[in-house]
Amino acid sequence: MRRWTVALGVVAALLWGCQRAARVEQAWEAADAAYEAAATGEEKVAVLEKFLDRYPDTPHTADAVESVVYHLAEEAERPAEADAFIVARLARIRNPERRREVAFQRLALLARLERRDELRKLAEELSLGRALTYREAMAIGDAASRAGEWELALRGYTDAQPYASEDAVRAENAGTGMSDERMIRTAQRRISAVLTGLGWAEANLGRLDQALQHFALARRFDHGRFLGNTNSKLGTLQGRTLLLAGRLEQAMQVLAPEALFGDSEEAVQALREAYVSSRGSAEGFDAFLEAERQRLARPAVDFTLPDYQGVPHTFSALRNGEVALLTFWFPT
CATH class of the missing domain: 1.25.40 (Serine Threonine Protein Phosphatase 5, Tetratricopeptide repeat)
Incomplete structure (x- = not known):
C-alpha cells in the first residue's frame, strides 16, 4: 500500500510539474507578445517585471533580466537602477546556474559605475565552484578592463585562453551541425579577442613589449x-x-x-x-x-548596372554630389 501511495505521489508531482511548465510557457509567450507590442522602453520593462514577479525562477529568467537591464542601463542610462534590479531578482532565484547567469550581468554594470571593490568581490565569487566558460571568463576580463582592474583583467583573459582554439570550439559544438568554416572563424575571433584583451592588460601594467607581441599575434586571426x-x-x-x-x-x-x-x-x-x-x-x-x-x-572595380527603369549607370561616371545606392534582394 505504501508503495502505491509513493508512486501516486510521484505521478502527481510530475503532473504538477508538467502543468506548471506549460503555464510558464504560456505566460512567457503572452509576455513576449506584449513586449513586442509595447511602444516605449518603460512599457517593455513593465511587461517583463510583471512576468518576473509571477515567475521569478524559470528558463526565461536570464533573458528577461537581460532585456530589462538593456532598457534601464542603455536606453534610459540608469545603470545603478539596473544593478539594483538585478540584486532584487537574485534573491528570488534558487536554481544555482540561473543565479550565476543573472549575477554575471552585474559585472559590466559595476564596471560602468566604477564600483571596483564590488566588481572584484563578485568576480572572485563567480570564479568559485566550477571552471569558467569562455563567455564567463571574457565577461570578467572585459568588465575588469573597463574598470581599470588590470590584474583581474589579465586573469580573466588568461582563463579564457583554453577555449580560444579550433579544438575547443569543435568540442563545444560537437553534434550541433555547425560547419567547419564557421567553427574556424569562431576560433579565430576568440583567439583575436583573448590576445587583444591580454595585450591591453599587459600594456596598462607597464609591460609594453609583451603587449605588442600579443597584438601582433592577434592581427593574424582578426578578419580585417x-x-x-x-x-x-x-x-x-x-x-x-x-x-x-x-x-x-x-x-x-x-x-x-x-x-x-x-x-x-x-x-x-x-x-x-x-x-x-x-x-x-x-x-x-x-x-x-x-x-x-x-x-x-582602395579603388573599386568599375561596373555598370541598370536602375529600376532599366537605364544603365556606370559607377565611374558619378561626379560630386551624385550617389550610387546598390540594392540586393532575393527574387520572389
Missing part, C-alpha cells in the same frame, strides 16, 4: 575590413600601446584606418595625440587626415 581597419578594438588598442611606447610613426600608421573607417572616437583622439607628439602641434591635423584617407582608399 575592406579599408584596413580591424574587426574589433584591436587596432585602436595596439595603436595606443605604440603611442605609450613612444613609437609615434607606427602608432599613426596603425591608428589611421581605425580613426578614418572604424567609427572610433577613441582612435581619433589617440591619432591626434600621436600627431601632436610627432609634429609639435595640432596644426595641419585635418589635412593629414584627408591625406591618409586618400592614401588608404
Whole structure:
C-alpha cells in the first residue's frame, strides 16, 4: 500500500510539474507578445517585471533580466537602477546556474559605475565552484578592463585562453551541425579577442613589449575590413600601446584606418595625440587626415548596372554630389 501511495505521489508531482511548465510557457509567450507590442522602453520593462514577479525562477529568467537591464542601463542610462534590479531578482532565484547567469550581468554594470571593490568581490565569487566558460571568463576580463582592474583583467583573459582554439570550439559544438568554416572563424575571433584583451592588460601594467607581441599575434586571426581597419578594438588598442611606447610613426600608421573607417572616437583622439607628439602641434591635423584617407582608399572595380527603369549607370561616371545606392534582394 505504501508503495502505491509513493508512486501516486510521484505521478502527481510530475503532473504538477508538467502543468506548471506549460503555464510558464504560456505566460512567457503572452509576455513576449506584449513586449513586442509595447511602444516605449518603460512599457517593455513593465511587461517583463510583471512576468518576473509571477515567475521569478524559470528558463526565461536570464533573458528577461537581460532585456530589462538593456532598457534601464542603455536606453534610459540608469545603470545603478539596473544593478539594483538585478540584486532584487537574485534573491528570488534558487536554481544555482540561473543565479550565476543573472549575477554575471552585474559585472559590466559595476564596471560602468566604477564600483571596483564590488566588481572584484563578485568576480572572485563567480570564479568559485566550477571552471569558467569562455563567455564567463571574457565577461570578467572585459568588465575588469573597463574598470581599470588590470590584474583581474589579465586573469580573466588568461582563463579564457583554453577555449580560444579550433579544438575547443569543435568540442563545444560537437553534434550541433555547425560547419567547419564557421567553427574556424569562431576560433579565430576568440583567439583575436583573448590576445587583444591580454595585450591591453599587459600594456596598462607597464609591460609594453609583451603587449605588442600579443597584438601582433592577434592581427593574424582578426578578419580585417575592406579599408584596413580591424574587426574589433584591436587596432585602436595596439595603436595606443605604440603611442605609450613612444613609437609615434607606427602608432599613426596603425591608428589611421581605425580613426578614418572604424567609427572610433577613441582612435581619433589617440591619432591626434600621436600627431601632436610627432609634429609639435595640432596644426595641419585635418589635412593629414584627408591625406591618409586618400592614401588608404582602395579603388573599386568599375561596373555598370541598370536602375529600376532599366537605364544603365556606370559607377565611374558619378561626379560630386551624385550617389550610387546598390540594392540586393532575393527574387520572389
